[in-house]
Amino acid sequence: MSVLLLSLLTLAQPQHWDFTSSPEDRFADESTGGGLLFDGSADPIYIEDKSSLPENAMTVSAWVSIDEPNRWGGIIGCIQDNGDLELGWILGYNESQFTMALSTSGADDGNGKLTYLDSGDVIYQLGQWYHVSATYDGKTLQLYVDGKRVNQTESQSGSILYNKEMPFTIGGYEDDNELNKFDGRLKSVTLDARASSEKAISAQFEEGSTLKSFDPWVNTELDWLVMPYINWPMTTEMSISFETTLPTDAELQACHETGRCAQTIQSSGKRLHHFRLTGLEPNEKYFYIVKATDFRGNTIESPRLSFRTAPETEDSFTFIAIGDTQAQAEVVKRVSDVAYSHRPNLVVHAGDLVTTGSNKSHWTGHFFPAMQPLISRVPFMPVLGNHEQDAQHYYDYMVLPEPERYYSFTFGNAEFFMIDGNRSLAEQSEQLNWLEQSLAKSKAKWKFAVLHQPPYTSDSNDYGDTYHTTSTRGDMNARNIVSVLEKYGVDICFSGHVHDYERTFPIAGDKVIPWEDGGVMYVTTAGGGGHLEHFDPTNTWFGHKKANCHHLVYIAIHGDILEFQAIDEFGNLFDIITLNKGGLSR
Template sequence: MSPFPSKSLRLFLPAVLPLLLQLNAVAHPDKVEDRLLMHFATGSTPIQGDTWEDLTHRVKARVIGQPKLMNIGPAQALVFNGLSDWLLAAPDAATAKPVLPVKEMTASAWVRFNDMQPEGGLCGFIQDNGSFEKGWLLGYDQAHFTFRLASSGGNKDGDGVLTNLISKSTVKPGPWYHVTATYDGAAMRLYVNGRLEGESRDQSGDILYPDAGKLTIAAFADSNELEILDGALLEVKTYGRAMPEAEIAAVVERNAGLLAWPGSINDSLQFLVRPYLQAASATGMSIMAETSRPAAMTVEYAETAPLTLTAGVPAGTTSISTVSLTGLKPHTRYFYRVTSDDGNGNTARSEVKSFQTLPGPADAWAFGLLGDTQRNPDVTRRCADGIFALRPNFMLHVGDVVDDGFAKQQWVFDLFAPCSDLFSYVPVFPVIGNHEKNSHWYYDYFHLPEPEYFYTFKCGNAEFFMVDSNKDVSPESEQYQKLEQALAASTATWKFTAHHHPCWSSDNDDYGDTLKGKPGEPFTLGEPQLQPLVALYEKYGVDIAFAGHIHSYERTWPILNMAINQRKGVRYIVSGGGGGNLEKASPQRAWFSIHVQSGHHFCFATVQDRTIQFKAYDLEGRLFDTFELTKAADR
């Protein structure tokens, strides 16, 4: 029996829907970092007019001038012109006070300089006027990062004395840097790319703030100076604690790809994202790639060498290009090679790779399944390698492909880099998760049939229905109606659906707290808003509904009308084990569950005629769940 009054779930919904929606809103909260005071990250929250709210929602910065969001290498960053562009995070001391560190602090930034100047600022609240020295500033000079701070303990003359820490290594325009300043009430420290580059014990006690001043980003601004950044910022964060060296090193480690970007404005054209396969069909394949700047893209291809056929597109306005090959033979291998050309004699050329068009209705075939890769490239690489080793015809990704859909560098380094080999041989069909934040990058990087958020495709004797579970799926919604039409029209032997959020899940805290279950704190065993899909899947005989979102694995018994029905039920599989932090199931077994397991993993399925074999593997390649199903002729 379910711990939840399961049979009445749908009846129960209207009365508690507002509460359930609320619960859902706090499901999967972004982990709030300890004593984070301010967090600006490009892309994650858009600039609205001349106001830019930070991710903590505590700071509304005024945008001065016209900083521009631009792609710089693998990242998209806010570019300041060195003359008039900067951010006024708080115009005065009273406004700034709630987000100013009192004693312990950390200020960090991802920055890339076009040019450097003798006294520059990245973030701070400072007055440095003759002998009047108060506040703090994470900044730079013509060749170093700097960290200035005045404290009550260092205040020997009553006006304050700033200590100016200067990084040991030389900093230059071009590459991305991660710089961190910390103060713990006794020592100031300055880290560049995770390495300690300066330390001072001259200051102690509370930070000494001036009565008047402003909290600034991308500028050093006090009452008589304004020096503006000529360069780009990806992120600025402040904390009310001194971050330990290991934590700073971990941040840097997670972004090693960004630091490895050479950053020089040289002529060579490079692939930021190596060629990958999209929109596969029996007679077509799209090949995509991203280059370091817009370039024309040509694909040479053929069934055997030499690659005598070509197709191409001219340089577009963006650096992501798509070449769609049509008129191909079904279930046939083609070799291909991509060459991008910027028109100035600079080219990037891929190795020769190969793909196979999708099989026809009489063929046996296989697909991989992965979800919630988020931001864990080592795990994602192991999953991708595991899937590729099994040689699927294509793969499904059930969403949360990255952790922050607006952080362009995550697409480059946390999704495409670890999946590079897999995606170059095996086309991927995604659905959008919540972590993509409906960012344009999802639609830019994936080439999907209209209307993109919802689409269908066929492989062999199956049809896949790909749903955006962030969007409305109530019976009145456009998506529900499109899905119903498509299901009703489908003549495929197998009907599979995929969306990010699960209809059924045993998770212990995503749908209410299953560890409490007090009156007034109901929980559901799955996403309440998706219940209309359950009815639709049952009506049209969907075989398996794939989902992610819960970072674990779960397979249900066949479910029909809120009960297990071995003959006519719909099976549900949650596979959210591609990298995101793992989640656990409720201690009590859910009535519908066959197998639930916490652990990073990937899945693989083979289909022949009316038989499917499904397998789930852990990172070591150990099989931990499997089933075989042969459909009755009347099912």
């Protein structure tokens, strides 16, 4: 496919990008000319010369057809929407509407403030051509679809705010921590440093309105984008999720292994579907099938899958601890397959599920495929790592107890305290207060903490170069939880981040203390796939068992007994311990 970008004109004249294609790439009658087809995997077009970006007024227009909805979809723009920093503008779309965002000096709160308009009742149909425009005259922002104004606001005024690092793109939504690639077609894009009248917008629509006569056409086949996976297990409930390449009407059918207690749940008009099964029986096996049908009537159906509900207090169970699956998908697949070979009841993940949390393809093309079939039959419960970037994709995909960034859940006679090591754990912080209150209320026999950053580690250089100088030998924010874990008798703290395996001696009061006397063991299980790291060349005061390999931790609990095994990516056992609470007060 060839792309012709017409040369940039002076600021006083509109910029116009028109697209042509070779005959085999055409998707409309030849009399309409060509267009540009994006498949959702290609990078945006980057406009290097930003000197002609509008400053005080603007009109932006495009003929566009959407193949795949996106919460933060971009047609053309120069934007920064990262935390409190909100600058620039973008003409775009969400899951169902067209959008326009703008940040100006008149609404500046110190870091800029974006206003997002949407097209309201005007809902786009996949594969249909639309003329989308927005104007700003220094006081009023207006959004048009097919020549008609659909929304406006006066919440912005003055000059448009930019910074020099912001990319100027066509066919994508990109800022410092997001890259959402366009999936659909563009016929033409126009940018003018003047605000056009409603009459001019209408005339521009009429000029290209032949495109409206074509039947909807989507260059996407219905398929699984994310195969079914399971979160948040309870004794009587379970969440099952999946994502399709197109919006679908979906159905979940589930029943007990004996065929009783059949349930059917439906969901419509979405790509990402979440189903919550309720009224289940504890520690029982259930079968499930999901089906999805697109707007053309095409249907896909999953295999017959299964899961087991969470055990009750007196039941035995097993679980896997894993971390840092963010790289080397083939390694992740080996580790997850070894994990599944043990048929655990549960998986806990110590964070860094993906390399870049804001990049959707890292979820759909790496993490989820590599973790199958494990996560379609075994519920997994993660914590945020630094590589998740606190991105919306994490919260979209995961179904977890509130507030999701941190949470706790019970499983059999154990309770897991899932901590966000990226946020403050300082004294009197919201999260540390929550952790102490939750531990104080816990009646579980076995208590586990999970966070990404290790409170203690013998790593060579994450917390200081141990080959040449000193090290804190652990994350100092994470270190704030240590006294709380000791106070309430937490047995093991699992972490990731440092790509190796380490099990410390039990620790309390910054000393090695027997586990039976209240010591907490710290286990770094960051061997899920990330490139391996190295240890301090000299042992630390707390260092016990270490291994430089991709791995998982397998734990079996039956009453007072905990059996702990560390297993490498090829199924080889390399560490084993047993803990027995019989007769102990902890």
